Amino acid sequence: MADNTLYEILGVTRGASDSEIKKSYHKLAKEYHPDKNADHGDKFKEISFAYEVLSTPEKRETYDRYGLQGLKEGGGGGGGFPGDMFGDIFGGLFGGMGGGFGGMGGPFGGMGGMGGRRRGPRRGEDTFHQLRVTLEDLYNGKTSKLQLKKTVICKKCHGQGGKAGAMQTCQSCRGRGVKVTMRQIGPGMMQQLQSVCPSCHGEGETINDKDRCKECKGKKVSDETKILEVHVDKGMKDGQKIPFRGEGDQMPNVEAGDVIIVLEAKEHDTFERKGNDLTCSYTIGLTEALCGFNFTVKQLDGRDLVIKSPPGKVIKPGDVKVVYGEGMPMYRNPYEKGNLFIKFDVKFPENSFAVEGNLKKLEKLLPPRPKIEIPVGEDVEEVNLTDIDPTRGGASNSNAYDEDSDDDNDGQGPRVQCAHQ
Known part of the structure; x- marks a missing residue:
């Protein structure tokens, strides 16, 4: 509990x-x-x-x-x-x-x-390891075995480096592990330099070669392979840390630090995670957008979610719909879940997809056109609407539509949008 x-x-x-x-x-x-x-x-x-x-x-x-x-x-x-x-x-x-x-x-x-x-005892440093996981792992939970190398106290000499009493205080640094030297850098100016003692390599102690432990060669520690079982709980997130207390490298008179596993989530082909919610995109045709549709989405636990939209429910390009309770499970409360958001793109048919007669039939089924009164007179001129030719410069370039900055207006007044009646 x-x-x-x-x-x-x-x-x-x-x-x-x-x-x-x-x-x-x-x-x-x-x-x-x-x-x-x-x-x-x-x-x-x-x-x-x-x-x-x-x-x-x-x-x-x-x-x-x-x-x-x-x-x-x-x-x-x-x-x-x-x-x-x-x-x-x-x-x-x-x-x-x-x-x-x-x-x-x-x-x-x-x-x-x-x-x-x-x-x-002072405490040793923590050791960090990354564990790559999929979105499915974070949804369903997973147990991974991670093989690590760590230093442990030598079992033969019990961390003494040799037989009892063989370890002596380094005479070169007097047990401090560092050597301090002074050098003159100018008239009346001295600089103090500190470096690792070359005799004891910073250990502060030395031991004769004949007295060294045969197992660890006087290092007091030896290498060991450790296998950790990492439990990835449902709902965990990218970057979340899983600590293993006291599983870090061991040294004599030092409290072992922790091994900390950091989760690294891979990108998913279908879903993007936002907190406890999942998002995805789906493309439908114009017929589906107007007349309804059924399609399936493979959920992260292997279930097929049948997504339905009834006939007459119009889906517009960029519409976002939600399926409640089909997001990520919440960490430490996996029976509660976020939501699944689906953003729809609508693919329109190609030019001349139907003959003129069929287009007239289709038009009768669609909402009526808005009534437009065409003016008459000498000042009225018909122009052609064509696709943009990227090889032509000037105002015909598509950038002229995208760049909508007042800075380019040269003080000629506000811009005017197309009016719809």
């Missing part, structure tokens, strides 16, 4: 937006601030903690996947909370399981108070 504790503390739903969470937090923080009532101190800590988790995308992702227990066990992405906050709040939310977060035992331990610096 999903853990909604932090959402309930802030009084919002699980699908609340960032702005809703922020608005609720400010309201509750103002109400329960200790400056107003000292008895509200614990409640204010809970509210602050809930907001810290839910307003940070990575921590919210972890909490939504693994709940409070996942945060307690170090799934929160490397800390970022004061130790006393974890001790107090987890003690309440977990029913007395908060011990170890305030001290140095847990992954969040050793952090004194607000603004206190974290003691203990």
